[in-house]
Structures are given as structure tokens and as C-alpha cells.
Amino acid sequence: MNIIEVENLSKKFDNFLAVKDINFSIKKGEIFGFLGPNGAGKTTTINMLTGLAKPSSGKIKIAGVDGIKNIKKVQQIIGIVPDESNLYDDMSGIENLTFCASLYGIKKEIRESRAKILLEQFGLSDTGKKPFKAFSKGMKRKLTIAAGIIHEPEILFLDEPTTGIDIESARQIRTLINTLNKKGTTIFLTTHYIEEAERLCNRISFIVNGKVIKIGNTKDLIEDVQKDNIVEFFVEEDVNNFKELLVKHFPQIKIELVSNNKIKIISKEKINLMPFMKFFDEKNILVREAKIIYPSLEEVFVKITGIEINKLKKEKEMKKR
Amino acid sequence: MKSLMAFFNILMKDMKNYYLKPPNISWGLIFPFAWTLMFFLRSEKPLEIIEILPGVMSLSVLFGTTSMLAVTITFERKSRSFERLLLAPISLNLLMLSKTFGAIMFGIINALFPAIFASFFVDLSNVNWGGTVLSVLLIAVTSTFLGLFISVSVSEVFEAQTFSNFIRFPMMFLCGLFFPIEKLPIFIRPISFILPLTYGADMLKNSINNSGFISSWISFFILIAFITGLFFVSTNRIKKKWIY
Numbered sequence: 001m002n003i004i005e006v007e008n009l010s011k012k013f014d015n016f017l018a019v020k021d022i023n024f025s026i027k028k029g030e031i032f033g034f035l036g037p038n039g040a041g042k043t044t045t046i047n048m049l050t051g052l053a054k055p056s057s058g059k060i061k062i063a064g065v066d067g068i069k070n071i072k073k074v075q076q077i078i079g080i081v082p083d084e085s086n087l088y089d090d091m092s093g094i095e096n097l098t099f100c101a102s103l104y105g106i107k108k109e110i111r112e113s114r115a116k117i118l119l120e121q122f123g124l125s126d127t128g129k130k131p132f133k134a135f136s137k138g139m140k141r142k143l144t145i146a147a148g149i150i151h152e153p154e155i156l157f158l159d160e161p162t163t164g165i166d167i168e169s170a171r172q173i174r175t176l177i178n179t180l181n182k183k184g185t186t187i188f189l190t191t192h193y194i195e196e197a198e199r200l201c202n203r204i205s206f207i208v209n210g211k212v213i214k215i216g217n218t219k220d221l222i223e224d225v226q227k228d229n230i231v232e233f234f235v236e237e238d239v240n241n242f243k244e245l246l247v248k249h250f251p252q253i254k255i256e257l258v259s260n261n262k263i264k265i266i267s268k269e270k271i272n273l274m275p276f277m278k279f280f281d282e283k284n285i286l287v288r289e290a291k292i293i294y295p296s297l298e299e300v301f302v303k304i305t306g307i308e309i310n311k312l313k314k315e316k317e318m319k320k321r
Numbered sequence: 322m323k324s325l326m327a328f329f330n331i332l333m334k335d336m337k338n339y340y341l342k343p344p345n346i347s348w349g350l351i352f353p354f355a356w357t358l359m360f361f362l363r364s365e366k367p368l369e370i371i372e373i374l375p376g377v378m379s380l381s382v383l384f385g386t387t388s389m390l391a392v393t394i395t396f397e398r399k400s401r402s403f404e405r406l407l408l409a410p411i412s413l414n415l416l417m418l419s420k421t422f423g424a425i426m427f428g429i430i431n432a433l434f435p436a437i438f439a440s441f442f443v444d445l446s447n448v449n450w451g452g453t454v455l456s457v458l459l460i461a462v463t464s465t466f467l468g469l470f471i472s473v474s475v476s477e478v479f480e481a482q483t484f485s486n487f488i489r490f491p492m493m494f495l496c497g498l499f500f501p502i503e504k505l506p507i508f509i510r511p512i513s514f515i516l517p518l519t520y521g522a523d524m525l526k527n528s529i530n531n532s533g534f535i536s537s538w539i540s541f542f543i544l545i546a547f548i549t550g551l552f553f554v555s556t557n558r559i560k561k562k563w564i565y
Contacts, residue, residue: 013565050408053565075410086401090338102330103409105323147405 002061003028003155003186004049009058011044011210018044020210021058026188026203031181033201034190035301041210042190043083046157049188050080063154076104079153083160083190085144089133093124093143096132097150104151111150118146123172138169145173155186162196174200198297208305222294225303231265231273232258234289235280239263242283249279264293327411331419339393340427352384357435361442370443372532375525376498377435379460379518385431386464387471387489390424391481394472398563407564413556421465428461452528452537459544460521466551467517473558492518497526503534517547 004026011019019041026032036042047053049060051071060067062074087096094115101111119125122142127135135143141161149156158177162170177200181187191197197204198218205215214221238260246263247255253271256264265271273290280287295303339345357377364370397403406416436453439445471484494500495509496518502510513519520540527533533540 051564052404052407072410072412075408080408082401082404084401086405088334088338088402089400091334099330099334100405103327103406103411105326105410107326 001028002026003030003063004032004188005059005061006049007059007061009045009048009060010056011041011048011053012056018210019048019055022207022210022212024205024212024215026186028186029181029184030202031177031187031189031200033197033204034188034207035192035194035197035204036190036207037192037305040207042207043159044210045207046080046159046188046190050078050157051075077154079148079151079156081145081148081156081158081161083163085132085140087132087140087144087147090131092129092131093119093127093135093146096143097147100147101150106151114150114152115146118150122146122176138165141165141169142173145176149180149185153185155188156180158187158189160191161189162191162193170196194296194298194301204297206301206304214304218297221297221300221304225300226295228254228266228268229271230293231271231276232289232291232293233263233265233276233280233287235261235263236286236288237261242285245283246279250275261288324411324415327409328415328419328422331406331416332422335393335420335423339389340423345389345427354434356380357438361438370439371445371530373499374435374439375522375529375532378432378457378529379496379498379522379525380493381431381435382428382457382460382521383464383489383492383518386424386428386461387468387485389427390421390465390468391471391475391485392478394420394469395475395478395481398472398476399478403563407559413559414552417469417552417556417559421469424465424468425458425461428464429457432457432461448530449528453525455541456521456525456528459524459541459548460518463517463521463544463547463551466548466555469555470551470558473555473562492516495519496522498522517544520544520547 002025004024006022006024009019009022010017022041022045024032034042034045044053048055049062049067051067051074055068063077065073067074088099091099094112097115097118098108098111101114102108106114116125119127122145124139124143124146127139132140132143145158145161148158161177162173165173174196177187177189187200189197189201201218203215203217204221206213214224216224239257239262240260243255243257243263250265252267252269254266256266258264265276271292277287277290360373360377361370364373394403397406406420407413409416411419436445467488468485471488472481475481475484491512492498495505495513496502496516497513498518502513502519505513520535520543523533523535524537524540524544525533527537527540
């Protein structure tokens with residue numbers, strides 16, 4: 001079941017089209033990654049989905065509710081963690097959390113108990129009366145996330161949740177995202193850390209220059225751009241001793257030297273490992289490791305967005321002509 | 322019920338974070354206190370005290386309401402915490418009412434100071450207290466919404482301060498608080514009539530010493546028009562500029 005449906009959504013600022021006719025849907029319980037470089041339109045899209053920006057055209061449906069006409073109803077079931085912490089500087093952790101909960105009409109006893117649990121969960125219980133402005137960057141980020149989930153939203157929008165914080169805090173935040181998702185929260189995550197998206201997301205969407213250019217799960221996205229099948233062998237012997245023999249034996253494949261002990265077998269067809277193992281066996285070459293190499297999501301991203309950028313350049317050039 | 326809870330908590334948060342902070346207390350309360358003391362000490366006769374009381378009360382309300390609101394909203398907007406309120410499931414009108422209610426209350430409290438002071442020196446038994454309370458309330462709401470209008474018209478805290486002083490200080494001299502409008506140069510008088518405090522102060526004069534020159538009903542409706550207009554323009558600007 002789709003919990004978010006976006007149809008032909010666009011956002012124009014004067015003459016600049018920040019988001020161009022995008023379409024996507026997110027299933028209930030999914031972690032959906034929205035990836036793109038800076039200025040791609042990620043935050044503008046989040047702002048339109050959460051009610052901080054008005055779409056110029058298009059439709060938004062969140063949990064069956066019109067996200068443009070009934071945004072206040074939608075805001076009741078969503079949580080938002082913006083790219084920059086936006087809590088109150090002079091208020092303590094618990095004050096900030098209980099205040100945020102009160103905005104959703106949560107009763108005093110419940111909001112106080114939830115705030116205490118969250119502070120504990122995020123390792124912030126010992127902050128006491130310390131004001132938010134005295135928190136470290138990582139602590140600020142964690143409290144901002146806690147403030148976004150204190151009302152237990154069905155959908156959580158996370159805008160660059162781990163940008164600019166230390167590795168340990170980033171790891172804790174990623175663990176927390178997974179925990180929340182396991183409890184049933186649908187997560188919409190924008191990031192420019194491909195590794196993060198790869199680790200966390202069920203599906204990923206690439207956005208470049210305001211356009212969604214690809215949506216899919218990691219496996220599909222990789223398969224889409226994978227033109228060659230690659231197997232890497234790690235052997236005991238110096239590769240240069242048998243390279244030519246290997247080429248002669250398998251004329252249909254391409255061979256690439258990685259190091260003295262590592263060799264890449266590249267083929268347009270699927271690679272059957274058995275003939276290679278037999279070859280190495282016959283030549284008394286000990287194989288330490290053989291692994292199939294998939295392109296990383298980063299490579300996929302560069303490939304896809306690069307194509308799109310080239311396309312745009314071509315389109316612009318055509319128009320100029 | 323949920324909206325009312327949010328309203329109350331925003332109000333309490335603002336009270337704690339802004340209105341009850343020492344700088345605001347000193348500016349919002351001590352300033353009118355000193356102002357009142359200065360005027361009353363200079364008055365030679367009790368009659369003069371009752372003459373200047375509406376002006377001092379109006380001024381106290383004006384400074385009490387506008388001293389903080391314009392700055393706090395601009396500050397919250399800059400620090401992005403205002404976004405958190407815009408993203409909450411409460412209507413924009415209710416949100417802005419909760420943000421302004423603290424300033425209105427603070428303004429009304431400020432008006433009590435001159436009144437309490439005056440009660441020690443003059444007989445206030447002839448004062449129309451119903452009219453006085455209504456006038457103070459209308460001045461407080463109008464001035465607060467003027468502060469709201471300032472806050473949505475600027476983007477920096479220093480601009481809010483400059484803009485509010487640019488409006489507040491001329492009001493001290495142009496709204497008939499201490500200097501009758503009819504004695505102002507003829508070319509300045511039209512300005513007096515476009516300033517809301519003129520009507521609030523005149524209504525207060527009618528209630529305290531019956532010295533106003535505009536019918537209280539006319540002042541009442543003009544102030545209601547100012548309140549509605551300023552609130553409507555301010556919320557519309559938020560919708561256009563902040564929910565972009």
C-alpha cells in the first residue's frame with residue numbers, strides 16, 4: 001500500500017523551475033532514499049510534502065489525504081527532521097522535546113515520559129538543564145531527530161540527518177533509523193551520502209536538476225547500469241606469468257590487471273567460474289579468492305546522473321542552435 | 322482541544338523564553354514605570370495627573386506590546402525554530418494568535434502601572450472602568466498586531482528594532498497622547514489620523530477624563546478595522562513569504 005503518492009509535482013521560483021514534474025510513490029513501512037547533489041531539489045520536495053512550500057502544480061497524497069488541501073491533517077501524522085537543527089537555544093533537551101510534543105496535543109504526562117525515554121535512547125539523559133545552544137553538533141542532531149519522532153509519526157522525513165556530525169553519532173543515527181523503521185515508521189530520507197542510502201534504503205530515487213531520473217531498489221539500479229560482468233581473482237602466483245596464456249585460453253573475455261596477484265575478468269556475458277578454476281588448477285595456481293564485482297551505488301549514481309547531465313547539456317546546445 | 326493545548330504551550334514557552342526575561346522586564350516594565358513616575362512627579366496638581374494618565378497608559382501599552390514581539394518572531398524565523406511551529410498541525414491563525422497573546426497580556430499589565438500609581442494621587446472614582454479596560458485591550462491588540470506586521474515585513478532582528486522604533490517614537494508625539502492633535506501643524510494632522518494609537522488614546526481619554534474629541538464608537542470600529550486589517554495582512558504575508 002502506498003502511503004505517499006506524488007504526481008507531476010513542480011515548484012517554480014520566479015523563472016527558476018526547482019522541481020520539474022516529478023512522480024513517485026512510497027510504500028508503507030519503506031525507507032525511501034532521495035539522492036541528489038546540492039541544489040538538486042531535495043529540500044524543496046520535502047518542503048512541499050510537509051507543507052512548508054506550496055507546489056506550483058501537481059498532486060500530493062499522504063496516507064490517503066490530499067497533502068495540498070489538507071496539509072494540517074497530514075502534519076498530524078508526519079514528523080520532520082530538517083537539515084539544520086531548529087530547536088530553541090535557551091531551552092533544555094527535555095523542555096524542547098516536551099514543547100514539540102505539546103504542538104501535537106499530547107498530554108503532559110505522556111509527553112514527559114516519552115521525552116525521558118527518547119533522551120535515554122539517544123544517550124542524552126545526562127544533559128539535565130543544559131540549554132540546547134550548549135550541545136555539541138552531534139547531540140543537537142540527535143535531539144532534533146528525537147523532537148521529530150516524539151509524537152510517534154507514521155511517516156518521518158529526514159533531511160540530510162548525518163551531515164556534518166561525527167562518525168559515532170552518524171552510526172547511532174543510522175541504527176536509530178533502522179529501529180524506527182522496524183517499528184513500522186515509513187522513512188523518507190534525503191542524503192548526498194550514497195553509502196548511507198545504500199545501507200539504509202529499500203528503494204532509492206535519484207534527483208538531478210529538479211528531475212527524478214531513476215527510481216528503484218539498489219539491485220535493480222545496479223543491474224540497469226551494469227554493462228559488463230566482472231569477476232576478480234586473487235591468486236598466489238604473479239599474474240604476469242600466466243596472463244598471456246589466459247588470454248589465449250579465453251579469447252572472448254577481457255582481462256585487466258589489478259595488482260601482481262589480482263586480475264579482473266570482464267565479459268559481456270555471464271561468467272561461468274568453473275572453466276577458470278579448471279585453468280588455474282591445471283596450471284597449479286592457487287586461488288585465494290574469487291568474487292563477483294558489482295558497481296557500487298556511487299558508480300551507478302555517477303553513471304546515471306552523468307548521462308542526465310550530458311543529456312541536459314545536449315538539450316541546451318540543441319536549443320541554442 | 323489539541324489545538325488549544327498547542328496554543329497554551331506556545332504562549333507559555335514565549336512567556337518563559339522572552340517576556341519574563343530580565344531585559345524585557347527592564348524595557349517593558351521598568352521603562353513605563355520610570356516614565357510614569359517622571360510625568361507624575363512633574364505634575365503640580367492632581368488634575369494634571371488625570372489629564373496625562375490616558376497618554377501614559379497608552380504609551381506603556383505600546384512599548385509593552387511592541388518591545389518584544391517584532392524581535393522574537395524575526396529571531397525565531399532566523400534561527401528556523403519558527404518553521405517548527407509552521408509545520409505543527411495547528412492553523413496559521415491560531416498559531417499567530419498564540420504568538421501574539423503573550424505580547425497583548427504584557428501590554429495590559431504595563432497599563433496597570435500608571436493606573437495604580439495614579440490611584441495614590443487622584444480620585445479615580447469617576448473613571449469609566451469598563452471603557453478603560455476595553456480601550457487598553459484594543460490598544461494592546463492593535464499595537465501587538467502592528468508588531469506582528471513589522472516582524473513579517475523584515476528579515477533581520479536589527480531591521481525589526483529599527484522599524485518598530487521608526488513607528489513607535491513618532492506615535493508618541495502624533496497621536497495626541499500629551500500634545501493635542503488640534504494644535505499640531507495642519508499638514509501633520511492627517512498622519513495622526515492614520516495611526517491607530519490616536520483612536521486608542523482618544524477612547525481612553527473619553528473613559529478616564531472625558532477629554533476625547535472622537536466618538537468612542539467611531540474609535541472602536543476604526544480600531545477593530547486596524548486589528549482585522551493588520552492581522553489579515555500579516556498572516557497573508559506569512560503564507561506568501563514563509564510558506565513559499
